[in-house]
Amino acid sequence: MNNNENDFNSLRQLLALKRYEVPPPGYFDRFSGNVVARLRVGQHESASGKSWLFKWAQIFEAKPLMAGSFAGALCLLLLFGIVYAERPDNEVMPLLQSAQLAPQSFAVGGAPSVVAPQVAVSEQSGQNLFASISNSSPSSLQPMFGQNQNPFAQQVSFTLPGN
Amino acid sequence: MTMIMAEPAERKNSESSAPVDESELVRRSRRGDLTAYDELVKRYQERIYATIYHMTSNHEDANDLAQESFIKAFQALKSFKGGSSFYTWLYRIAVNKTINFLKQRKNKLHLSLNDLDFNAEHDPDLVALISDKTPQRDAGLSELQKKLNEALLKLSEPHRLVVVLHDVQGQSHEEIAKIMGCNIGTVRSRLFYARQQLQAWLTDYLKPT
Numbered sequence: 001m002n003n004n005e006n007d008f009n010s011l012r013q014l015l016a017l018k019r020y021e022v023p024p025p026g027y028f029d030r031f032s033g034n035v036v037a038r039l040r041v042g043q044h045e046s047a048s049g050k051s052w053l054f055k056w057a058q059i060f061e062a063k064p065l066m067a068g069s070f071a072g073a074l075c076l077l078l079l080f081g082i083v084y085a086e087r088p089d090n091e092v093m094p095l096l097q098s099a100q101l102a103p104q105s106f107a108v109g110g111a112p113s114v115v116a117p118q119v120a121v122s123e124q125s126g127q128n129l130f131a132s133i134s135n136s137s138p139s140s141l142q143p144m145f146g147q148n149q150n151p152f153a154q155q156v157s158f159t160l161p162g163n
Numbered sequence: 164m165t166m167i168m169a170e171p172a173e174r175k176n177s178e179s180s181a182p183v184d185e186s187e188l189v190r191r192s193r194r195g196d197l198t199a200y201d202e203l204v205k206r207y208q209e210r211i212y213a214t215i216y217h218m219t220s221n222h223e224d225a226n227d228l229a230q231e232s233f234i235k236a237f238q239a240l241k242s243f244k245g246g247s248s249f250y251t252w253l254y255r256i257a258v259n260k261t262i263n264f265l266k267q268r269k270n271k272l273h274l275s276l277n278d279l280d281f282n283a284e285h286d287p288d289l290v291a292l293i294s295d296k297t298p299q300r301d302a303g304l305s306e307l308q309k310k311l312n313e314a315l316l317k318l319s320e321p322h323r324l325v326v327v328l329h330d331v332q333g334q335s336h337e338e339i340a341k342i343m344g345c346n347i348g349t350v351r352s353r354l355f356y357a358r359q360q361l362q363a364w365l366t367d368y369l370k371p372t
Contacts, residue, residue, distance in 0.1 A: 007358075007362075008191075008362065009367065010292075010357045010369040011330075011358055011361055011362050011369060012330055013288040013289070013291075013292060014292055014307070014365065014368060014369060015277070015306055015311070015326070015330045015331055016272075016286065016288060016331075017283060017289055017304070017307060018217055018311065018312075018327075018331045019331060020279045020280040020283035020286070020289075021216070021276060021277040021278070021279060021280075021308065021337075022277050022278060022279070023212070023222060023226075023277050024222075024277075024278075025355060026207055027226075028209060028212075029207045031204070031209060031229070031230075032201050032204040032205045033201075033228060035200050035230050036197050036200065036204070036235045036249060038230065038234055039197055039200070039234060039237055042234070042303060043195075043237075058171050083231065087169060099242075108308070123323045139341075155226065
């Protein structure tokens with residue numbers, strides 16, 4: 001190894017030149033201050049909640065594959081959402097249709113059915129419990145809106161299938 | 164103020180093991196004390212900057228990378244277990260950052276060399292080297308500096324790093340092995356190969372042995 005050291009003695013003398021390369025005067029006086037200033041900015045950003053967003057963006061900046069897969073996952077999620085949003089409509093319709101048929105099927109022997117109340121605009125059947133409720137509850141709103149003044153306020157009465 | 168980075172390695176190493184309580188500074192920095200970390204930065208800034216500068220031969224890149232290395236070290240202090248010295252751990256961060264940077268910038272490197280300290284003109288070894296080449300000493304040193312940096316940039320990153328740490332900064336084989344995460348034999352063989360390469364490229368500027 002000593003022979004090797006001697007072989008490269010001249011080279012090592014030349015490499016000593018690198019030690020004389022110095023940065024501009026005063027460079028190291030400012031260096032630590034710059035580092036600490038950047039750290040303070042980083043702490044401030046993390047305190048204000050910006051850093052996670054910045055890190056998030058940085059992840060995608062450095063890894064385009066990850067950005068692509070994330071975008072793909074978002075698209076899949078969107079497609080799934082659209083498909084899923086359309087499916088319940090198709091299933092709800094038969095349910096509603098069966099609900100409209102329900103009063104006849106359940107109104108056996110004069111038993112009251114509250115499954116599908118009929119909505120009517122007329123004021124009748126005061127003997128009806130539901131009707132009495134429907135008559136009394138809007139009356140409290142009448143002083144405020146006036147009778148039949150508010151287009152959204154409608155009187156509702158429920159009639160039993162037997163009546 | 165003129166900074167002279169030509170201090171002997173022995174003196175630098177003895178400074179790093181000075182009785183100033185480094186572990187206390189690290190502990191305080193880990194708790195977020197930036198004043199303590201400022202002290203740590205001041206302690207190692209010249210060596211970290213110099214290593215990166217000699218690897219990149221570019222002052223602006225070295226400045227950015229050195230700052231980023233210290234920032235990353237601060238952010239990663241919680242993961243510092245104390246298995247090695249803070250100095251070695253910091254060096255590893257700086258070296259990895261620099262090597263990653265150099266790999267990304269392959270073939271896009273350009274020289275932005277620092278000025279030579281005036282003491283270089285009085286270094287007897289360097290004077291002897293250039294005296295036969297050119298009668299104008301200053302021009303000779305600048306030319307030599309350029310050729311030397313170009314030759315260093317031709318080396319692969321691991322070979323360049325070994326030369327910089329050993330022949331320029333005076334680190335021991337053991338310390339370099341710790342920094343590079345390899346064994347001492349690898350360090351020695353890389354150093355030998357790198358010197359051979361440099362000698363071949365710089366043969367016109369070397370004194371015959």
